[in-house]
Amino acid sequence: MSFDGPSLSLRILKAVLAIVIVSFLLSAAYISSLVVERQEALKQVSRYNTSWLASQAVSEFTRLEQRLSAYAVPDGGIDPGEVQLRFDILVNRAKLLNDGEFQDFVSRDPERQETVRLLREALAAAQPLVDRIEEPGNAMKALALLQPLETKVTALASAANHYGAQRVTEDQHELIRLHWLFSSLAAGLIVCGFILLGLLGWHNRLLTRAHHDLRFLAENLQRTSDELKKANKALGNAYAELQHQNGVLQIQEIELRTQNERFNAALNNMSHGLCMVDATGHIIVFNERFAQLFDLESSVRPGTTLNELIAYAEARGREGAAALRQICAEQQELIRERRQATFIQGQPGGRTIAVSHQPMSDGGWVATYEDITERRQAESQIAYMAHHDALTDLANRVLFREQMERALAQSGRSETQVAVLCLDLDRFKDVNDSLGHETGDALLKVVAHRLRSCVREEDVVARLGGDEFAVLQTSVHEPHDCAVLAMRIVEALGAPYDIDGQEIVIGTSVGIALAAEGNPTPDQLLKHADLALYRAKSVGRGTFRFFEPEMDAQLQARRMLEVDLRKALANGEFELFYQPQVDIRRKAITGYEALLRWRHPERGIVSPAEFIPVAEDIGLISPLGEWVVHEACREASGWPAPLKVAVNLSPVQFRNRNLVQCVKQALEESGLCPSRLELEITESVLLQDNDTTLATLHQLRKLGLRIAMDDFGTGYSSLSYLRSFPFDKIKIDQSFVQGLSSRADCLAIVQSIAGLGASLGMSTVAEGVETEDQLVQLRAAGCTEAQGYYFGRPRPARDLTHSLEDFGPVRAAE
Known part of the structure; x- marks a missing residue:
């Protein structure tokens, strides 16, 4: 057996150790180099951090003194913004003296602390002076606060520089000490590396000796390993078969558990209760909702x-057991007949259960149970809301019509009659506009309550929309019964209201229609009552009227008038007539009042009293008023310079926010001098919104035109209006002029108004002068101007000659 493999591994290990030792040496050298570089960097930073802050503070202090001195000198060329900038920079530098290393430097000496404190206080004291540097003397005051600190701040900077140099020296010594320490550690690492190399060589010899012993043992282990492999293979085959069988069983168990969980989840999450019973009457299963519905135990014995x-x-x-027993009793017949059915079971407590019964093929049955109480209540509430007004809880138009149909059908079988009373609220729109819709809604609720208190229990009160109400009066024996009810309603609704501390007074008008003849339909009856209401409002509010057949013809005529009126402005059918206003003393025309005329292509001249109310009702008064202002200015621009033109403004037109712009545009387009235009308003304009109205009047006055109060003395608070706004002219209502010859109080009123106008510097114009005697009395009373048929009837602009000789019997007055 060859030993080249282990020997090669040991040689590689030695080479790696040598590389590691060389790396140690290189690391030690690099650490020394870094320490030296760090020493130089710390030396620069340490010198910069403390001494730099101090030197910057002194520099900014000196610059601020220079700017203050230069600013204090006239024509010094320094603006307040530069002084404020230098002051803000010095404040920031002063804040830095209280932070970081500089704070440690300051805390070492009480004198330094005192210097920083004095600087901070001086800057705080100089702050308001610098903020108001434009005020004379503030610059010198601020400079006086800072000058005493100049020496102390300079001394502080000098100490900071000295302190920084000391710190640099200390840090250098410390870093040199660290350098030698790191060098010693590096040398120790080198020595340790050589020792480790010797130990590894000794360890290598031991490993070589052990290698021979291990080779013999390895051969024995190899034989034993072959035998174990054969036994392990047989055991693995058996284990694999067991695992396969176990996996199949686990899959089946998981599928069964999943099906059971899904079944339970489906049952217990149903919104309906469910119960399944077999053919012998034993429970198979029921869900949690079933137990909740009938207050049962959620689990039972098999x-x-x-x-x-x-x-x-x-x-x-x-409590639910009795309800379930009652339901089961009704199911017995279905169980015997094996019949499918659905039924609803009402409970004494008001609860309603819907049951759906279904037989099963094995003789058992299954049923679902649903609590439909809330659904029934919601359906009832929806049905109620569909027939009642949400705000007042009165019947709405749908229910009122149904009740009318029922009452008309019943009246045909009895000797009594049915009547419908339509009414709306007078001045309700003013309440909404001035006090807001919340107050208006609260008022409607109280009105509804008062209406209920006026009628009998069998009568029906309905809100048709907005401020429109209707009453269905049944069992009417004679028209007097309706008149009594109408008077009671007018009186009840006309009483003052207290809404959130606000006293509100409104009124109502009532139109009455009796279903006496011709079997009218509900729509016809409502239409008749509405026509009667319109007649009641036209003759005077706070009253009632019965329907008369001619009212329908009048309605058709009004509708034709509305249609023609909507086209009249576009077709150029309107024109202006002018009535002269005469200076009584000089017997000369001073101006004209513009009067609107409608030249209908078929009917000829239509009276303003006939079409102006219609124009207000259908929303045409604003564009019509704008046309009058533009046309009057255009035509007046061609008159001789002293003559003025007076134009009436309606309350509806005055509410238009574009009124001021409209007048301004009319003056610019016509070139008419604003002082020659006079706008006349009535007291009803001032009743709308006093503050807003006065603001608009002042804007008009700024244009240079004149403002006159028309029909003075007919309102409730004329004198207060004269005090709140300086009118240029007062126009005395013609009712006082016409009564001069017959009533002494009229003459006294005219004299008082003329004297009041003279005291306030306002001219007075008497309207409706028709006789010479009236003119003489007006001159004696002190009136300055007059107008009326005595001077002639109004004429179009093309016929004006601007001379009294062409208008009427002015010479008789002389």
Whole structure:
């Protein structure tokens, strides 16, 4: 046997050890080199870290003093931003003096600590002065705070440099000591390497001697190993067969367990309860949901019958056992007839169970049980919500119509009548706009409660939408019954409301339709009541009206008017007429009031009193008002310079946020001087939103135009409005002018208004002057201007001559 293999391995081992020793030597030399390089780097860093911070602080301190001195000198060329920048840099340098190695340097000497503290306090004291450096004297004050510290800061920097040099020397000595220490360790490693080499040689000789002994033992082991291999092969074959059989059994067991788990999971995760019983009445299986539904034990002994399970539950006072026994009693007929069926079982506690029974081929049966209580309740709730208003809980339009159909059918078989009362709330939109929709909703709930209290139990109250309500009054013997109910509703809804501390006053109007003749349908009856409501609102709010046949014709006429009105603006059917406003003293025209006229292609001139309310209802008043402003400015721009034009603004138009922009655009496009435009508003405009309205008035005033209060004295708080906004003109309502000759109080009111206007520097215009006697009294009362038919009727712009001689009997007044 050859020994070349082991000898070769030992030679390789020796070569590896030699390489390791050489690596030790090279590592020691490299460590020494790194230590020297590290020494030089640490020397530079140590010198930079402490002394650099101190020198930078002194440098920034000196620069800040220079900037402050230069800033304090007039025309020094230094802006406040540069001073603020130098101050911020010095503050940051001062913060660094309290951190790291410099903090250790400062803590060694109380005098250094005092210097750093004084610097920090001086900077804190100078901070507000630097922030307001533009104020005279602040720069010198800040400089005075810093100058006493100049010597101390310089001394601190000098000490820091000295301290840094000492630290560098110490670190150099320490690193030299480490260098010799590492060199000694490297030498020790070399010596150890030689000793290890000697030991390995000695160990190699021992291994060679043992090798001869092991060769003999190896031959014996080889023979024994061959015999063991033969025995192990036979044993392996037997074990493989056993493993195969065991694997087959495990697979079958896993499949069976999986099927059982799936079956249990399917049963116990069903939303329905399930029970399976064999032909002898013994339970095969039931799931957890079945046990939960009837409060049963979740596990039973094999061979237990369903009746035994129920009796066991009843003995323990389980509440669901009685329900299950009742259901089983109904299933007995199905079991005998082997018939499939589904039925619903109601329980005394309000619970409802749906049962589906299915017979099996072996004579047994299986049934599922579902608790449908919540579903039934949800269906009932949905049905209720579909017929009731969600906010007020009143009947909605669908239920109201159904009740109307039922009541009309019943009234045909009796001597009583059915009536429908339609109503809506006056000024409800103002409540929503001013107080918000939450307050509006709360108000509707209280209105619904009051309506319920006004009707009988057999009557029906419904909310049709928004602020529209309806009442179905049954068993009506005569129209007086409806009138009494309508008056009761008007009175109840007109009483003040307290909504979240806000007192709200609204009203209502009622339209009544009786199903007396012609067997009207529910839709016709509602339509008639709605027409009567419209008539009640048109004659005055807070009242009621019965339906009359001619109302339908009036409705059709109004609808035709709406259709024509929507096309009138685009077709150019509107034009402006102008009524002169006359200076009573000078007997001269000072301007004109623009009055809107509609020249209908078929009906001719339509009165504004007829079409203006319709335009407001259908939302045309805003574009129509914008057209009036633009057209009046355009036509007035061609008049002689002193003459003004007055334009009325409706409350709806005043709510438009584009009003100011519209007026500004009209002035720019026409070139009319703003001082020649006069906008007239009524007190109802100021009632909408006082703050917003006043803001809009001030914006209009800034354009240079004039503002007049129209129909003064007819509202509730005219004097307060004069105080809140300085109007240019007051227009006295024509009702006071027409009563001058017959009522002394009218003359007193006119005199008071004229005196008030003179005191406030406002001109006063009397409207509706028709006689010479009225003109004389107005002149005596102190009015400055007048307008009315006495001076002539309004004319289109093309017919104006701007002379009173062409308008009427002005000479008679002279």
